[in-house]
Amino acid sequence: MCTATSYAAKDHYFGRNLDLEFSYHESVTITPRSFPLAFRKVSDLTTHHALIGMTTVADGYPLYYDATNEKGLSMAGLNFPDNADYKPETPGKNNITPFEFIPWILGQFETVSQAREALQDMVLVDIPFSAEFPLSPLHWIISDREESVTVESVKDGLRVYDNPVGLLTNNPTFDIQLFNLNNYASMSTAQPENHFSKKLQLDSYSRGLGAVGLPGDLSSMSRFVKAAFTAVNSISGDSESEAISQFFHILGSVAQQRGCVEVGDKYEITIYSSCCNTDKAIYYYTTYENSQITAVDLHKVDLDGAALSCYPLVTGQQILAQN
Numbered sequence: 001m002c003t004a005t006s007y008a009a010k011d012h013y014f015g016r017n018l019d020l021e022f023s024y025h026e027s028v029t030i031t032p033r034s035f036p037l038a039f040r041k042v043s044d045l046t047t048h049h050a051l052i053g054m055t056t057v058a059d060g061y062p063l064y065y066d067a068t069n070e071k072g073l074s075m076a077g078l079n080f081p082d083n084a085d086y087k088p089e090t091p092g093k094n095n096i097t098p099f100e101f102i103p104w105i106l107g108q109f110e111t112v113s114q115a116r117e118a119l120q121d122m123v124l125v126d127i128p129f130s131a132e133f134p135l136s137p138l139h140w141i142i143s144d145r146e147e148s149v150t151v152e153s154v155k156d157g158l159r160v161y162d163n164p165v166g167l168l169t170n171n172p173t174f175d176i177q178l179f180n181l182n183n184y185a186s187m188s189t190a191q192p193e194n195h196f197s198k199k200l201q202l203d204s205y206s207r208g209l210g211a212v213g214l215p216g217d218l219s220s221m222s223r224f225v226k227a228a229f230t231a232v233n234s235i236s237g238d239s240e241s242e243a244i245s246q247f248f249h250i251l252g253s254v255a256q257q258r259g260c261v262e263v264g265d266k267y268e269i270t271i272y273s274s275c276c277n278t279d280k281a282i283y284y285y286t287t288y289e290n291s292q293i294t295a296v297d298l299h300k301v302d303l304d305g306a307a308l309s310c311y312p313l314v315t316g317q318q319i320l321a322q323n
């Protein structure tokens with residue numbers, strides 16, 4: 001399970017939880033403007049916007065999980081098992097493989113509206129990266145400060161949904177996730193009034209009673225509701241410290257603790273949580289065992305260069321001894 005979200009404070013932030021039972025040895029990777037981005041069925045991008053995000057690098061190619069470009073456009077891929085349906089090559093269309101989708105969009109576009117237009121002529125094709133890295137069943141969120149969309153390639157074609165919550169989890173399809181929020185219209189951050197019955201005296205014996213009934217389990221529909229409630233009601237100050245702290249708390253509301261979600265003989269955990277300041281292109285992350293926030297700044301490398309810069313995740317706990 002995974003959760004991705006977009007959050008606007010003074011700056012705009014975008015990030016995700018990567019929930020899985022194993023790691024692909026991720027690194028934060030910067031792709032500079034002149035790194036040749038090769039595509040299987042469309043023209044290569046020899047120069048493009050610079051990107052920063054989480055990857056596995058295979059055969060020198062950055063396989064992005066989530067990323068932001070130097071213009072602030074961001075994107076993340078999340079599991080979408082049994083629903084993702086990639087197509088055979090279609091003549092006359094831009095045929096993009098799922099592993100190329102993030103660099104193809106972020107390499108060229110600055111806004112969700114430009115990306116939305118490009119999606120009209122694009123097909124997600126069923127070409128795997130390699131035998132070692134087969135096709136992943138994914139759907140995607142694309143965000144800028146103003147708006148987000150969800151992209152799903154399903155049996156009957158490519159669906160692009162406006163995403164007014166700026167949030168994505170996993171199954172079912174996005175239209176159902178959004179519809180399901182209707183069931184939670186009565187959730188509130190305020191203390192409840194007694195609508196149960198005029199004949200009974202009911203007391204507000206605890207804070208937080210306005211959201212009794214908000215799901216707390218780790219299923220993807222429940223995480224969508226819980227994270228939506230937390231994100232849309234979030235308040236933070238203008239400073240970077242306040243905003244990124246709030247962002248990690250939103251993701252923390254749906255994080256996975258080892259032992260709670262069984263997958264065969266393993267357990268799914270939140271391998272990393274990321275938060276990119278999309279205005280400054282600083283990618284912050286924590287890992288399951290490293291609660292200290294680590295930062296990688298896009299603008300600290302030569303963006304006109306041609307070589308990837310990879311930063312393997314700092315995974316061990318960093319403890320500040322106070323005495």
Ligand SMILES: C[C@H](CCC(=O)NCCS(=O)(=O)O)[C@H]1CC[C@H]2[C@@H]3[C@H](O)C[C@@H]4C[C@H](O)CC[C@]4(C)[C@H]3C[C@H](O)[C@]12C
Nearest residue numbers: 001002019056063065077078079099133134135136170
């Ligand atoms: C599994 C990851 C998503 C996590 C998630 O949503 N888990 C929920 C599981 S479930 O619904 O509850 O079953 C996805 C996100 C990005 C994916 C990776 C990226 O797409 C980059 C490459 C793409 C290659 O085709 C496959 C390996 C891979 C390295 C992918 C492996 C895997 O599918 C990743 C890591």
